[in-house]
Amino acid sequence: MKLVVRVKLLPSPVQATALEATLQACNRAANHVSRVAFERGIKDRNGLQRLLYADVKSVFGLSAQPTVRAIKKVADAYTALNAQVRKGLLGPTTKRYNAAMSHPIAFRPEAAQPFDDRCLSWQHDARTVSIWTVGGRMKGIRYTGSADQLKMLDQYRKGESDLVHEGGKWFLIATCDVPDPDVAEPVDFIGVDRGIVNLATTSDGTNYQGRGLRRYRNWCARKRAELQKKQTRSAKRRLARRAKKEQRHATHLNHKIAKEIVSVAQRTGRGIAVEQLDGIRDRVRLRRDQRGTLSSWPFHQLGQHLAYKARQAGVAFMEVDPAYTSQRCPRCGHTEKANRPTRDEFCCRRCGLAGPADVVAGVNVRNRARSAWAFVTMPVPSTA
DSSP states (O other): EEEEEEEEEEEEEEEEEHHHHHHHHHHHHHHHHHHHHHHOOSSSSHHHHHHHHHHHHHSSOOOHHHHHHHHHHHHHHHHHHHHHHHHTTSSOOOOHHHHHHOOOOOOTOOOOEEEEEEEEEEEETEEEEEETTEEEEEEEEEEEHHHHHHHHHHHEEEEEEHHHEEEEEEEEEEEOOOOOOOOOOOOSEEEEESEEEEEEEETOOOOOEEEHHHHHHHHHHHHHHHHHHHHOOOHHHHHTTTTTHHHHHHHHHHHHHHHHHHHHHHOOOOOOEEEEEEEEEHHHHHHHHHHHHHSSSOOOHHHHHHHHHHHTOOOOOHHHHHEEEEETTTOOBBBBBGOOOOSEEEEEETOOOOOOOOOHHHHHHHHHHHHHHHHHHHHHOOOO
């Protein structure tokens, strides 16, 4: 299992200046490679390296390995763009598609730059790194992080690390290849229903409300509108500082919810089941005033957090068919739209079972996971 560890660098002013100059040089080189790749139609790594290696190395002042990393960054960017086009994520004739395909990919002056072990080395005992810069090898740059992050970094780091400059701070993002624990055979499942009014509701009846997040987002929207209306330099600086604060808040909430659900599942020996919500934004038609809420709500992120935390804890995780989970009676199986007279209430028109609608949906998710797990683990009959 691959996990990402993000540690904060604590460079001196001289070290920070060298790191900034290095990022800018690498991204100038990447923009040059991207223009040539776009004009000549050569977007594979080997072709670009044969064509531009000597030029990039001499013109932009990069040594051998950073030159290779800069060229690979461009090739990876075009590979990702082509994958998006093949999947139809940009649309065939949209403005976004035309903008992406009519110009070479551009890199910001301080865009992240990957470094491999030839350019960057870690001294875990001293908590310092040694990194190549355009001014020479910069040694003894201190870093810090949580105890769990540092332990994982020391034991499982593998591959490249990305140098990131964000909000005036320096970070290194490293990939750790953590061995998967054995998944325990679940005695049952916890069904999790995700939503907007309630971020998550489990089949046990535990409810994680979205009221606080909704109020916070509405407050952020009002503040953004006020600052944008002022059009002053200080207002623009404040907008830049607040740019990702709302996103970090939602991510923090999703981490807390996922951690608690996985902890309960691990303690009780159960698995976790969620609805498979891929393509929900394409299937659901909403009023205009609801579209922004749905498009920005972190459904997928909560599912991702549940999946990787469950995998890390050795807890079984399943995605099940979401069809009619909020309209189906878990006792008699009767499915009808009228079973859910309001958003919060469920009442079966056949057997009279009543309860909170989101809890009923979680129970249906749990029941489907039980059936699916039994089918997956069913022994194959012998043909002998």
